[in-house]
Amino acid sequence: xxxxxxxECLPVDKLRALQLERLKALVARVVERVPFYTKVFxxxxxxxxxxxxxxDLPKLPFTRKTDLRDNYPFGLFAVPLxxxxxxxxxxxxxxxxxxxxxTKNDIALWSDVMARTLxxxxxxxxxxxxxxxxxxxxxxxxxIHYGALELxxxxxxxxxxxxxxxxxxxxxxxxxxxxxxxxxxxxxAEEAADMGVDTRRSPLRVGVxxxxxxxxxxRREIEETWNIKAMDIYGLSEIIGPGxxxxxxxxxGLHVFSDVFLPEVIDPDTGEPRPDGKDGELVITTLTKExxxxxxxxxxxxxxxxxxxxxxCGRTSPRMSKVxxxxxxxxxxxxxxxxxxxxESVLLEVEGAKPHYQLIVDRQGSLDQLEVQVEIDxxxxxxxxxxxxxxxxxxxRELESVLGLSVSVRLVEPRxxxxxxxxxxxxIDKRQL
Amino acid sequence: MRVKQLSVFLENKSGRLAEVxxxxxxxxxxLRALSLADTRDFGVLRVIVDDVAKAHAVLKEHGVTASxxxxxxxxxxxxxxxxxxxxxxxxxxxxxxxxxxxxxxxSGDKAIMVFRFDNLDQAAGALQRGGVRILTGKELYSL
Numbered sequence: 001x002x003x004x005x006x007x008e009c010l011p012v013d014k015l016r017a018l019q020l021e022r023l024k025a026l027v028a029r030v031v032e033r034v035p036f037y038t039k040v041f042x043x044x045x046x047x048x049x050x051x052x053x054x055x056d057l058p059k060l061p062f063t064r065k066t067d068l069r070d071n072y073p074f075g076l077f078a079v080p081l082x083x084x085x086x087x088x089x090x091x092x093x094x095x096x097x098x099x100x101x102x103t104k105n106d107i108a109l110w111s112d113v114m115a116r117t118l119x120x121x122x123x124x125x126x127x128x129x130x131x132x133x134x135x136x137x138x139x140x141x142x143x144i145h146y147g148a149l150e151l152x153x154x155x156x157x158x159x160x161x162x163x164x165x166x167x168x169x170x171x172x173x174x175x176x177x178x179x180x181x182x183x184x185x186x187x188x189a190e191e192a193a194d195m196g197v198d199t200r201r202s203p204l205r206v207g208v209x210x211x212x213x214x215x216x217x218x219r220r221e222i223e224e225t226w227n228i229k230a231m232d233i234y235g236l237s238e239i240i241g242p243g244x245x246x247x248x249x250x251x252x253g254l255h256v257f258s259d260v261f262l263p264e265v266i267d268p269d270t271g272e273p274r275p276d277g278k279d280g281e282l283v284i285t286t287l288t289k290e291x292x293x294x295x296x297x298x299x300x301x302x303x304x305x306x307x308x309x310x311x312x313c314g315r316t317s318p319r320m321s322k323v324x325x326x327x328x329x330x331x332x333x334x335x336x337x338x339x340x341x342x343x344e345s346v347l348l349e350v351e352g353a354k355p356h357y358q359l360i361v362d363r364q365g366s367l368d369q370l371e372v373q374v375e376i377d378x379x380x381x382x383x384x385x386x387x388x389x390x391x392x393x394x395x396x397r398e399l400e401s402v403l404g405l406s407v408s409v410r411l412v413e414p415r416x417x418x419x420x421x422x423x424x425x426x427x428i429d430k431r432q433l
Numbered sequence: 434m435r436v437k438q439l440s441v442f443l444e445n446k447s448g449r450l451a452e453v454x455x456x457x458x459x460x461x462x463x464l465r466a467l468s469l470a471d472t473r474d475f476g477v478l479r480v481i482v483d484d485v486a487k488a489h490a491v492l493k494e495h496g497v498t499a500s501x502x503x504x505x506x507x508x509x510x511x512x513x514x515x516x517x518x519x520x521x522x523x524x525x526x527x528x529x530x531x532x533x534x535x536x537x538x539x540s541g542d543k544a545i546m547v548f549r550f551d552n553l554d555q556a557a558g559a560l561q562r563g564g565v566r567i568l569t570g571k572e573l574y575s576l
Contacts, residue, residue, distance in 0.1 A: 376442050376475075376498050377498055378498055378499070378500055381440070381442050381498045381499075381500055382440075382477075382500075383438070383440030383477055383479060383500065383502045383549065384477075384531055384532070384549075385470045385471075385472060385477055388442075388472075388475065388477070389472060410474050410475075411442075411474060411475050412444055412475075413442060413443070413444050413496075413497065413498060414496050414497075414498055
């Protein structure tokens with residue numbers, strides 16, 4: 001079903017007119033209310049009145065993740081804190097976390113785009129939604145939650161983990177929709193098999209999977225083992241959380257809810273627009289958000305976009321491809337965003353010297369594993385095993401608390417870690433994605 | 434009185450110990466005593482060699498992490514209760530042993546044990562007061 005036919009199926013000319021009208025209002029609002037934007041727009045010599053067409057969009061300045069960090073915690077908000085009803089934050093050690101905020105209307109918008117998302121994936125009012133995305137500061141859990149309520153579904157706020165319990169309640173409550181990372185869907189299927197639960201005979205009909213990269217092969221495996229349709233979902237906290245784009249039954253690209261989140265694809269090096277069908281960095285402008293409106297936010301995700309109308313569902317919105325990579329060195333491990341710089345700063349703190357390290361990412365069974373290999377040089381070496389084991393434990397504990405993710409730590413000999421032309425190759429990703 | 438032990442960091446992978454020992458062999462370094470402590474992923478090789486400085490330099494040159502550690506080489510009566518007697522003596526003085534291992538050669542009719550203590554000076558005093566002989570580096574390397 002299409003949750004908001006009025007906007008999701010708008011004729012393209014009307015959609016563009018709506019986007020332009022919203023863009024002009026947005027620029028006027030941020031220039032007036034957010035000192036950061038007052039300055040960058042003045043520097044660029046652009047005013048809201050100067051925007052007469054969507055073709056002017058590429059002239060507007062970009063916003064980057066560093067801008068959010070530099071203005072930590074509330075510097076980019078366009079409303080007083082009294083109007084902010086919810087705050088979320090990403091993990092972060094190098095500098096500050098990324099803080100995102102929602103007004104009452106923003107929560108309503110989030111509920112709306114997430115209801116659209118679930119409906120687009122094939123959920124209907126009355127469905128029982130088992131939500132196995134993490135609740136808390138991570139936006140995944142609550143975003144799905146709000147959307148399921150808006151849709152008129154019954155939501156089971158499982159959060160992540162506790163797999164045996166997930167499977168029991170899923171069976172006993174008769175879940176029809178499962179929302180979780182794709183790797184967790186596969187892991188659950190393995191656990192279910194061990195418990196003697198026949199996953200193919202459950203009432204489950206739809207899986208909504210995202211927050212990490214996955215392949216068509218994984219999709220087939222999930223669909224096969226659970227006997228469901230497995231749908232890709234896209235979003236990021238800075239824009240709203242989950243609810244930016246979703247696949248329809250065609251499973252041929254994710255419909256971007258472009259009446260509120262205006263997408264562009266650019267060359268990450270030059271900043272120039274990329275044509276339809278060509279890979280580039282996804283850039284999004286939040287057209288109606290109140291608390292944290294962002295102009296041309298650089299997502300760091302590599303995608304392509306097509307504006308060709310979808311032949312299957314009738315939505316007129318542009319469709320984006322699956323995320324094909326990143327412009328930076330961010331890793332996604334079991335749905336958690338990890339930057340090598342976070343790990344480096346933990347090691348620096350524990351060891352007290354610039355560490356040599358390497359990150360080995362692999363998928364064992366269906367779950368991602370991150371191994372941090374730390375070189376032991378004379379500065380930290382001890383002839384006593386207990387001192388080395390203590391070092392290993394401290395690194396392990398600090399990494400877990402900073403990343404919010406369980407990792408394994410291995411102490412290795414120097415030079416074990418490959419150096420490539422003066423610069424160490426920090427990440428080895430063995431996952432087949 | 435103190436003896437220098439060379440401590441070497443090793444990854445737990447097959448052939449690694451042989452590689453490191455062959456580096457020492459090629460440099461003409463002779464091993465006098467050896468112990469290996471290991472965990473799942475890594476180990477620490479502890480050796481007494483005839484030329485510590487040379488051995489250390491060779492390993493460093495090949496990027497092997499090593500350090501020099503002060504230990505005591507102690508004569509132990511080669512008879513039942515010989516070692517137990519020395520440990521009891523140390524225990525009475527509240528000296529704790531971090532680790533120890535046996536020397537290959539003998540000193541006359543006595544065995545030799547290498548000890549690593551948390552407090553080496555206190556340990557040396559306790560041993561000497563108890564009439565236990567501690568070998569010098571010179572004595573040890575020439576055995």
